[in-house]
Amino acid sequence: MVFQKRSSSEMESCGGGQVAEMPRVPKSARGKRSVRKKEAQNPGQTMCAFDLLATVAGKLLDEGEGSLGNMSTGAPALAACAKDVRVKQEQCDEEMKHFKHEVTDQDSCNESAILPHIVFQRLVSHARNEDPKAKSEAQDKESSMISCTKADLGCNFRAIADRWSPESVESGAFTGDAVASLMPTATAGFHKNAPDMYNLLDPMDVDVKPPPLVSSDSTGEMPLYDDKIRRSISLPRGPKGVAGYAVDRDDDDDKSSGCTHPSTTTNRDFRPNCTAEHSRVRKLLTCKYRKVAPARMHKSDLSYSDVERKPSFRNKKMHYTRQRTQRSTFKRRKLFDRHSVLASEFGRANGKGNTKVTGRNSHAASLEVKLRIKSFKVPELLVEIPESATVGSLKKNVLEAVTAILGGGLRIGVLHHGKRVRDDSKTLMQAGIGQDDMLDNLGFSLEPNCTHNPSQVQAPEDISFLETIDTTEPLARIAPADSSSKHGEVDVSQELALTPLAMNYQGSDHDSVHSPGGVSSPDKVSTRALVPVPPADANAGALVPVNKSKRSPEQGQRRIRRPFSVAEVEALVLAVEKLGTGRWRDVKLRAFDNAKHRTYVDLKDKWKTLVHTASISPQQRRGEPVPQELLDRVLAAQAYWSQQQAKLQPKTPPLAEARLLT
Template sequence: MVVKRRLNCGSNGFDFPNIPKAPRSSRRKVSIKRDDVESQISAIDLLASLAGKLLEESESSSTSNCAFEGDNHGHLGAEVKQELEDVYDKPCKSEFPHQGIPASKSTSDNTSETCLQISSLENDSIVEQTPVSDCKRARGLKPLLRCENKKGDCDFLVGSGGISEETSVVNVDAGFDQGEAINGLEEGGLTADTFSLKDPSQLHVQFPEPVHLDGDVKLPSGTDGVPNGSFAVYGNHSKLVCRDDDENYCKFYKFSDKCKSFRPLTRVGNRRIKKSVMKKYGRAVPRMKCFEDTRTDGCLKAFHRKRKLCYGYNPWKQETVHRKRRLSDKGLVVNSDGGLSSESVSNSPEKGESESGVFSAAVGLHSKDSRVKFSIKSFRIPELFIEVPETATVGSLKRTVMEAVTALLGDGIRIGVLVQGKKVRDDNNTLSQTGLSCRENLGNLGFTLEPDSEKLPVPLCSENPIISMPTDSSNLSERSAASPTLDSRIPFRLQDADHVINSENCMENNQELVPYQSDISADEQVSLDSRALVPVSALESKALAIVPVNEKPKRTDLSQRRTRRPFSVTEVEALVHAVEELGTGRWRDVKLRSFENASHRTYVDLKDKWKTLVHTASISPQQRRGEPVPQELLDRVLAAHRYWSQNQLKQNGKLQAAATMVVKTGSSM
């Protein structure tokens, strides 16, 4: 399944991370680990079973506005319909926090297409953590799945990772087999009697999975996520506390939070994985239009506007500028606009628990022996989007969701650390150096979940499924305009992506947390969207031909910057050596001589790096950032710089002299 390809690295005295010649933007890696798959499949099973029902339902209902308001199964009646309408009429209502995206009554949607949308992925956990960098390996994130029936615009939410008031209200009506749903719940570690089955518009199922971010990642085995789970509902929010065998405990929270509840879906990193096969009949659904329609609340629009502002942004410089920050009394909430994000707040986890608020990651403070302990309440990853044809089998749906989730989470998540709202770039700094001592206010600490852009799936030309990770549906029109003929089945196969992307495995420092990956992701996702998203117009057509994916969109709003790839010491060494010999004005030669196999290093990159090296060498060591460059190398940089500068001056002087000579001789003649 996972085809790995390693390119021979380096041939000029040191190893280069060898990158395939594929477009940089598409170099991403997907790694699906078998174990992960196994451990998550049970959760997916439930989803799939639900989806299967959903599919059946949507197929059997052809006329009703809402597939679930009909009486096909004798479940739903006017009452349910009214409830749905209430939801429509009152978006952002507190009783539908989080995933409570009210489905709008999109009149254009009159097809039988069914799609599943993983609206967010959450990981609720308590983290006792030591070095910040150890937080990188977050795993066990759980999908919160949103099933959307195209015909009726009914949303079914299959949530996990957090028991909430809405998740405690489980709808298994509307054609769902209640028993099956309950079975699924039990698989997820919950029993039926912990739920009241009311709300027809949403279905949440929990798959509690203890997650430990302390560097020793645990995944629950199989479906036994919560051996001794207990479930309690408190008025405004619910809590699930469970203990595992190791007496580690985890708590699952979710909080009622009106408009804020949209953030998981609409926030950056709003990644959707879309699977689509040409529908059997009926005109295609204006996919994205549908989504846009379903979110007419101001929150979303504001978000979209905000997102747009970031497109032209240069993360390489002042990454934090365009970031949305919100200070609360509990601390700083940072929404990384670049990607999957989480928020952090509160220096008192216990306090945070009792209050509703927008925070997923809370930071605790323990001052014993200068250790710092963090409690990460949850990470939330915005939606994935999956679209399947009615003819798809449940099994294929399972696989698709599994692939999508695994691809996203398998190795595709990085943790960013924010202090005072600023990304901490240097992984080598200690916490206290970073301002995170036990005496400091840890409320200023935050984490972000960021897609590992280098491992993100690459849209490729293939058959199915289609998986896309759009981040901003407001960009739709632009995308459509940019590539109106883009086929709706611009496809993506995880397997393909695997083998293309995994070639980055020989990247040195691959483990390094690339700062502000989210920045990149913001841009990259945009571009990804441009290729993977389905323009409305394209969907309308019945064209089946696969067209090249890499239609160069306008560089304007679809541009993406390359992933930042800090030069390793080895590379610096090679660069210095080459410049010493060739001088500072022959970057192409430098490239050819020492970086020919490093396809990701252009001669402009080398020139830029030299520029920064010279700068670095001329500042005090305290001011330097990033991976420290040996002073010896910096000395050589300065020496070479000086030498070649003088050389250039001499050259100029000679030229000047020669010129004047010419002038003189010319005038004297």
């Protein structure tokens, strides 16, 4: 992995005096912004965080907790695991190939996004293949198949999904055994009496306590930075590698399906209990609603039937452009609060279908159709975890993330021939879903339960909109959460482990600021738990022009607060020192191009607060303390650029200045 290290000289070049890298360039002269788009990703960087996580997850799911050996085994063990996992991948079937492809896909700088996918996939696969009970059960229920309604279908899926309830997992059931027991019957046998399925759920008996929900965001400085990892965000348009590495992908290309609220009462029966955990999950889902992770779906993933293909998918390449539309996108998202969590397709040409249905009974006579969920895909989940976290916490995070999604109130969307089947009361037959379709025309999608936003979800306009959009999308995103300050055990932060994790930090949309200076307290890292975030829809307006104006009011949730880390501050300072104030867009591009959640306005605001912070007494400052050194630089830069700005505006140039200029 070749990282371009930010040479300290770069900074020095500015000297304390801050020499503008280039005088303020007239807008007109800046040229096309699009030109600055980043280039290809740096190869070789892919196998990092993701592999590590995947390894752990895979191991965990495949063999249970014990497989990872002592939680404190550390990097070596992980390395071994990784190897092991890789081998398996090779021999696996189509799905696994797909999986592997994703893992190694250079294009996916956001490795973490795939993890859940794997986890989920494995969970499902596991259940599918190794639970004889499920199979027989499914077979036993072969009657009245054809008469089951779409709602029933959804219930069945729900039943499956609910097996992974937050309760079971968060209560410590994430141990190997527990996991195994959580994946019993994933094969859905659709029966009219959907509830039966639900009842199959066996209560888990765990004795572990739920992990503490820590608040989080205590992003301390990121310690242990390897030089390599240190590519600072301030790295100027460095060719690939650095800046280019984190081309944000999507986050905006969310295409999502709406939340068709199952009108059937049946659905209600399957709603998860409103336990504290659920509430939490829901809350998280809600709050993250807007910021949708761009489901890091790849072309293949996007290859839905043509019918489903929506314009939004084309945004994939909008790299740069995307940013510029970031703002508006957010707004649009606010309007649409429904997202499909998972997309699954059947019989995709490329064989990447995530879900498969096996249809039987070729004759109308036998009215049963056996559907088998081959696998689901979890588009994007970002996992942030400190290098010092233990493997155990990593497992927990991953599991929590997946669980949160599954247990957070999922709904199942049914797609037939690419079209969303929203009438829950229709029978499969009425919906035109016959055994002939099972393989190629039926699709399912897991969507966040939109109960938390009924008003929006049920808006008529939305529905009409949905009609057009069957694309399903992602979910997932991170949210700070548990922070186990006491990861005494082992830290994954060692060569092998460290790199990947660190990279993840940067690769993820969290910013990639790594300040060499912030290595003071290596233990302050915080662990962030995963939080699924339902995707929002970006095409709403375009697709539903008619009802555009008529939107329910309370749409926009305030973005979650994400305090700037010291590293970010340093990056910001660095950028401003070089670019000056007043060029926030450039600052953003230069130092926060990877941080999808930091808009130039945010940076501008942050600078504003920094200047203020630097002006007040340390005692009055709040939040994570910013090194005085940085604050000093803030003031210096602020002063310098203010002066520059004054000079450029000869309106009433001070005499002194005027003389100097002439």
